[in-house]
Amino acid sequence: MKITLRQMEIFINVVASGHLTNVAKEMNLSQSAISMSIKELENILGRPVFDRINKKLVLNEVGRAFYKEIEPIYRKLSDIEFEFKNSENKGIIRVGASTTIVDYLMPSIICSYMSAYPDVKITLKEGNTKEIARMIEEGTIDIGFVEGFVQGSDIVKEKIGVDELIVVTADKALSQKSVFIDELANERWILREPGSGTREVFLDYIKEKVDALNIFLELGHTESIKSILNNRSCLTCLSKISVEDELKSGKLFQVPVKNFDCKRDFLMIHHKDKYHSSLFEKFVFFSRKLMVKMIEEQQCAIDLAKELKKSL
Amino acid sequence: MKITLRQMEIFINVVASGHLTNVAKEMNLSQSAISMSIKELENILGRPVFDRINKKLVLNEVGRAFYKEIEPIYRKLSDIEFEFKNSENKGIIRVGASTTIVDYLMPSIICSYMSAYPDVKITLKEGNTKEIARMIEEGTIDIGFVEGFVQGSDIVKEKIGVDELIVVTADKALSQKSVFIDELANERWILREPGSGTREVFLDYIKEKVDALNIFLELGHTESIKSILNNRSCLTCLSKISVEDELKSGKLFQVPVKNFDCKRDFLMIHHKDKYHSSLFEKFVFFSRKLMVKMIEEQQCAIDLAKELKKSL
DNA sequence: TTCAAAATAAATAAAATTGAATGAAACTTT
């Protein structure tokens, strides 16, 4: 036999009042219901919790200790239940995103979302496109953001932006004249590792124009590539948003390649069976708007977040 | 509608396993029972807590937050229930004692009892004999220790020692010759306040021998009386155990009064309807033995406590 | 005695649980 929450509730009320009859009235129950509930509680514990003194029920030493343990927990449990019944904006959203998005778009989205909905927690997982897709299929994450293509019949995809790949260098001389991509093939190239979406899309795009690219270094992170770039005269191809700051500040330069228009989609994905809680819907709505704006206008996400909050 | 512990238990198991069928087997229930319980939980909360993905139930963003809140509490509640079902030595005993006992006997009893039963908490209330008796009648305390007489048909009394009152001074000259009590009537007397058991018993005892006692100071605490005594040449009548130390160290002296044999009982009292939990019984047994020994032999209580623990 | 409150017992209402039927996806077999 196990103690129930009801028994605790009744027990706590009897402790407070000391009279079964009062508690029965308060709780809209019969006096015998209270009596039997207390008796059952005492049965389960194996010994009385009240001394019956002058028609009053007074906690005994066992009951007192039991009450002290159980009362705060009961209250907390009630609070939690109330919170979840009444607050829509409570939950933990697990987000997954592929490398470029994780680094350059997610931080400000998450940060601004959390300031709009302080009761919602967010966990962020990184992975390449395939890994993120698998997490969606398994239910390990609620929503994913990836670059490129996703396959899987259970996955609902939505294009929420375009990712432009550009050729970049730190060597100003290289960026002065407009050239065709094959003319750059013998320059020293740094690329992301095989398997990376950025690399695959780039190589696929140029495969008919360039025979052999002079790849002299492969690195796992965009930031590593940027730092190396600064020290040597070499080239790379990266997502435009990831080098936005450096282009503005003049640390890096875009190489004006003729006929070079290498684009891929940013996708927001979720499982087709996903229950669309208001929490989830709001996050989706929020991300969609914010993502589009950020990509198009590179505008401060935090300011936008405030506007969005009002419209929801 | 309210969430029940059962629903939480099932919910937590489903989270862990992900399959209703497994949980049903583990819990010896049909899978429809599990299914309906989860559904009811979701009903109460007003929204789903699981996404049904490929026959599996995967926590969604709401369920995840709910789980995180509820799981540790559920575990704690189970632990508490288990503790109370299985551990006899758990509780809170409220002890009341009158002034002399509180100061000179209870500390070592409580201290040694608590080292023998670390899971039992003790609260100690002070009061004069009447107040302690009323607390017993009302159920405010579980057990009381008083000096003197107690009336009340609901109160079970047990004599556990004798308290001897003696006449005491710090003035060695006064303690040199044996006298009758009436010969001391004009000395300067310090007594406890009216209502104090020590005072009443003393005055009652001498009322036929002494007309008017020269009471020049009344103080509420034995310790205050002792300090005053040291500075002036005056007398008081106190419980022997309360001046034991001072007599030994020579700070105070017993005045050898002829024909003076003023005694009263130490009583242990409890309500007749008191449920005798094993906790209570042990405390009573413990106190009885310890009290007798302490009064008779003035022996170190802590050492004795260890012996007693073994015999229980 | 009478009064007020708790305990008990039998009756009943409410709930939890079951078992059979249904449906949907995943896995086999052809």
Add this chain to the structure above:
DNA sequence: AAAGTTTCATTCAATTTTATTTATTTTGAA
């Protein structure tokens, strides 16, 4: 790849179990 099989969650009506009520008895105090 279509048809059959298995697995598992869901649904619904039936049933068991539990909670609660009504009526009655007991208890202690005024």
